[in-house]
Every structure is written in structure tokens, then in C-alpha cells.
Amino acid sequence: MHCDIYKSSKKDEMYLYVARPDYSNEVESTDPLGVLSEALRNAFGRATFVMHLELNESKKLARVNVLHVLDSLQTKGFFIQVPPEGLINPNAVEPEGLRGA
Template identity: 35%
Template sequence: MQAFVYKSLRKDDTYVFLAARDDFERVPASVRNALGRMQFVMELEVTPERRLARSDAATVRGNLATRGFHLQMPPSAAADPLSGDWGTDA
């Protein structure tokens, strides 16, 4: 399954995967407004075996098939061990 990946220029580490290139009409207006301008990043084949950095390939494929898009949000601070204070500041 082909996916076209865009990053939000307003929200860091937030990406939208689209089933069809530039088909933002499938994304709800409230989400489009919150994300602001989007920049094309890449086109990729999402196969069941493909490992994605922050999303499950099966979930992405399911969302693309049913909704036409998949929204990838940044990890929460609780889930990201590098986001906390390590106590190394002098």
C-alpha cells in the first residue's frame, strides 16, 4: 500500500500519511486547521512487514484503507525517556 507522508510545519513531530498524494480533503477540517501548512516528506510502500519509527504498519494500513489518512502524533513526554530532566545541568 502506497503512502504519501507530510509533516506539519506548525506542530513538531506530527505527520499525516495519505493514501493519495495531496488528498487532504479526507482529513477532517479541524485536524487540518490545527496542523497548519503541511510539507511533503516522502512516498513509501507500507507493507505488513515494514517497520515504522513511531507507528504500527498494520494500524497505518488500516487507517489508510478506511479513512484515507493516518495521523502520527509526537510521543508523549511520559513515553519518551529522553525528554525528562537528567539532573546534569550545572
């Protein structure tokens, strides 16, 4: 399964995988956000192309299970990779009770 990957302008580490089943026959690409609902488009923001991948069941991805991505690409035409939970934001303001501890 061929797909294009785009990053979000609104949220760091949020990526959109868009299925490209006719990759070898396509001349020009369409709007990558066209597969999303209006609410998801607004949440994703501007899509910036990152790369093209050919996925298969033996391919390893860094943060998501390739089988989940392939299933979503086949059923919905897209997959949204959200930022991992629990990442520490080094710029976050410390809670009041922890300052100066």
C-alpha cells in the first residue's frame, strides 16, 4: 500500500497518512486533507508533505503499529498519528506546589 505522509501545522508530532492506491498512475496529487471531515481538517491545520512510503505488513514504523495504519488506509483512506502521550514539555510551567523544591 502506497501512502503519503503529511505533518500538521497545528500540533507537533501529529501526522496524516493518506492512501495512494493508484500511486504509479497518478499524475498530480489532490488535496491531502480531502479525505478528512471538516472538523478533522480544522484540527489538523495546514498539511506539509513529509514523505512517500510503500507500506506492507513486515515494515516497521517508529511510533505506530503498521497493521493499524494499513487497516485504516484500506477502510478510511487515511490514518492520523497523534503525538505520544506522556511526553515531557521542557517549556511547560511548573505547578505551583513544585516551584523551588
